[in-house]
Amino acid sequence: MISRTDKYNERNHYDMMTWFDIYNEFIKKFEKIDQLQKDYIVNLERLNSLYSESIKNLERVNNLYNEYIKIHERMDRSYEQHFDYMQKMNQKWFDVFSKSLEQNQNEKR
DSSP states (O other), X not given: OOOHHHHHHHHHHHHHSXXXXXXXXXXXXXXXXXXXXXXXXXHHHHHHHHHHHHHXXXXXXXXXXXXXXXXXXXXXXXXXXXXXXXXXXXXXHHHHHHXXXXXXXXXXX
């Protein structure tokens, strides 16, 4: 923290400076501010680039997930078809065995 005497000495320091010295000091500080703003812009551009890359990665993950869902939907349809075929086949076997059982029972009578 700057004490009152420091502020006073600083003010005296500027009072002793020539107009040219004050102007040069102003230019130096202005250049520092300018450089800070440029650095800030560069950092914002980097951040923007990282966000863009992040969005692209999220889109890739989303596409992969959509493909994963499609594959599972195809597998689900395939399992349903297989299950239907198995039911039909079981029904045919049931019909065959039930006819055979009926014939055997009819022959025994």
